[in-house]
Amino acid sequence: MASFIPQVKQQHLTEAPRAFAWGGRLKVTLLMERRDDRLELHCRRLMPGMELSVREGAEGYAVRMEHVLAGDSGGQSSFETGVKEQSALDRFISVGGMDAIKGKPEGYILQVGEDAIGIQSQDAAGLFYGLQTLRQLVEQHRDIPAVTIVDWPDTAIRCMNYDLRQTYSKPERLEAYLAEFARYKTNAVLIEYEDKFPFAAYPELVHPKHALSREQFERLKLAAHEHFIEIIPLQQSFGHLEYVLRHDSYKHLRETEKSIGEICPSQEESYQLITGLLEEMIASHPESRYIHLGCDEVYSLCECDACRERYEGVRERAFIAFLNRLIAFTAERGKTPIFWHDMLDKCPEEELRHLDKRSVAMIWIYNGRNIDSDVSTLTEKFRRLGIRVMGAPAVRSFDWAEHQNYPVIVNRVDNLLQWAATSEKLELDCVVATNWTGPFSLGVPYGVFETTWYPMLLHADLAWNRRSDADTFIDRFLHQFHGIRPEVGHGKLGNYRIEDYYDIIWKLTDEVKLNRDYAELIAIMRDYEVATDKSRAIHKYLYRLELFPGDAAERRSLLNNYQRNRRKRDNVRPRMQAALERYQPEDMAAHFVLSRFYLHDYLERTIYREIGMNLEE
Structure with missing residues (x-):
């Protein structure tokens, strides 16, 4: 059978006199509850030269493929002429119709018979993922064996990461890689643009050579939408602001002279600058439900005299006060703000209680044998106060080796496997595979994106199917x-x-x-x-x-x-x-x-x- 990535949940080989011979003229019927031009586009890409009939008003989403027989005029097939399209599909799908994926968003049923192939889903994304599974079958079997596949994701938001701070791929490759992500059923990408974002209001922060042009940025967004991928922009808002605070015009906003990446929360100008950056980032991503505020590794909190006096030297108090202002600003513009958890890792509950509940804590732990224990403790801490939690393993991180060239895979595999088990236990609905190009923008690059496909696809495998067989992954x-x-x-x-x-x-x-x-x-x-x-x-x-x-x-x-x-x-x-x-x-x-x-x-x-x-x- 095919080597699926992600590994499908259920597959049943069925008896048939012969396999479905892929190729030749195919007659394809696409049924949609509501029209989604992306599905027609992907059908045509998978089956160039087909005869496609598109129907709207069906119950759910489905596609049926069959050979055009000699003398067939290409008119409506019996599949299309049923009084109710859904009942025709139910007859075709022999495993209980939609009941098998009821209540499972983005799930699908794929059935291959000797004369036809059918895919059925409750939603457009599910049908798209069914097409991706069919693509993997087609690429490995020109004669596709009779099989029924029932499949659905375990994680709602299955996210990869573009870190554009150090070295990154050409813009056209960034676009193309979104299609590759989607091929393996990834549905989100967290992008830290830094100075590669085409800021209009802050041109002094735009990299003179390597920033995305506005046209390139728009094409990136279009490619994401086309492949059912949500972009989650990451705009650093507290720490890791080296690309901003290195400029003389913003140097006075540092917490201290030495803290070249950390902004002072006591200065009103700091808030105006950060919200100005957030405003432009939010406006440029109208389809994104989330925006990531960063806020990790703010090491110099409460070192300036103003902060020590204002927050009585309590670092967590200073952090939460500034973060709350950013959460309110973001939430009022219709976005859900996400922040890295680490600055509140050991925050006393009496301080944490003041954190705005409209936020999401993204827990990132990249090493150690105790992911389950550590993440569970933090998750309980945040959830007890009404704060949602997301997770972040790493497909590449520091790993005590700046010159990596490719990931330290023993650490990465262990981290991803532990996170998959923990995500299932805690029912996390978003897991991001962070893929860092360097420790920060002034550091040494770890490696290049193209050497990370192996752990990235392990993440894709485990995010979709948390019980996927890790022992077979390298062969698959x-x-x-x-x-x-x-x-x-x-x-x-x-x-x-x-x-x-x-x-x-x-x-x-x-x-x-x-x-x-x-x-x-x-x-x-x-x-x-x-x-x-x-x-x-x-x-x-x-x-x-x-x-x-x-x-x-x-x-x-x-x-x-x-x-x-x-x-x-x-x-x-x-x-x-x-x-x-x-x-x-x-x-x-x-x-x-x-x-x-x-x-x-x-x-x-x-x-x-x-x-x-x-x-x-």
Whole structure:
């Protein structure tokens, strides 16, 4: 059977004389309770050249596909001519009709017979997700076996993350990736634009080279809508405002001179600035139900004299007072405000009781073995006071390693699996896979977006189906994302497990049939790591010149290590630059490459030259 991502809830193979042969002329009937042009668009994309009939006024949403027989004029089929469209669908679907997904928004039923394929849902999004499952079937089986699939999501808001603060993909790729998210049944994306947002009222905050143009921004929104994805904008409002407070014109709003990313809540001008940014962000996202206020890691709270006096030195009091003003501002404009939980992690209940209940706390915990205990305690704390909770694991985060190149997958898999179990227990209706490009906008980039598809799709798998079989995920991913069947992968490499993806994909590049460029990028990043491995880096051996000054054997040993290391680095650098330019603007790719090679370049100019290392000797 197909390697589904996300893994479907129920599938039943049924007996049929033959499979449904995909291809040829298809007659397609699309029934909609209310017209949604997106469904027609996606039907045409999945089945180009089909004969499509669209009917409105049905009960729910459904699509039926059948072959156009010789001599068929393409007129109405018996499926279309029933007195009541829904009753015709109920006869076609043999597992109880809509009852199987009743009360399950975005659920669908897909049935493949020898002569027809039908998909049925209560809502437009559910029919869209049924089409995505059919797409996966079609891509893996030209002759589709007779099967009935009943499927629905466990999590209402299944969210990915664009972090545009450091390095990010070209705008056209950001658009294209939304389609990929939707393919795997993701329905939201949290976007932290920072200085890449095309602010009209604050042009001084717009990045001079890499900000989205207004046209690019509008296309991004259109692509999200087209694929049933809600954009949740993230506008930092308290901390992580380096891109604002670095400017001399806003420097006076810092909590202290040293706190370059944290704004002072006691200054009225701070509130005017932040609400000005929020106003523009809200107006630019009219279809978004939420706006994320950020508000994490505000480390310098109550350090200025004004805040210490006004809030009596109580950090949580200062935080809640300013946050409440932002919540009120946002809620009054029809949006539900979200904030990161960490500044209220240990907040006394007598202070937390003052928090505006119109807000949502998003709990982010990225490491540790006690996600269930930690998240449950925090969730109970917030819910007891009437505050809704959302969750945020990470598909890439700090992980004590700024030069990651690709995620620290052992940590990420563990975090995602723990969060899936905890989300089910706590019935969280929103889980975001945070995907950070760096610790903050002035930091070192962790890695590039394109190396994170593996944990992102694990999140998609678990957000839709919290009980998905994690043991089979790597096989399903390799099959679905790279076109490598399990028998091929295991036949070449033997045994491997869910956390082994980055260790094995570079060994399977000859077998990769899909998304080969991502596999090649990971292979290049691995070559970089081999070339700069700490155990081989020459600067780790330099102390021996102090121990054995003038010793020819010591110098020869150092020179051997230097030459081996240098040649490997010289080989990988242009390959890394060229690979990154597929995804990023040239200068942004160069920024990432420089972040990886700077130390080695610096040592070349200084200490290596000083001790006479060279490639010729």
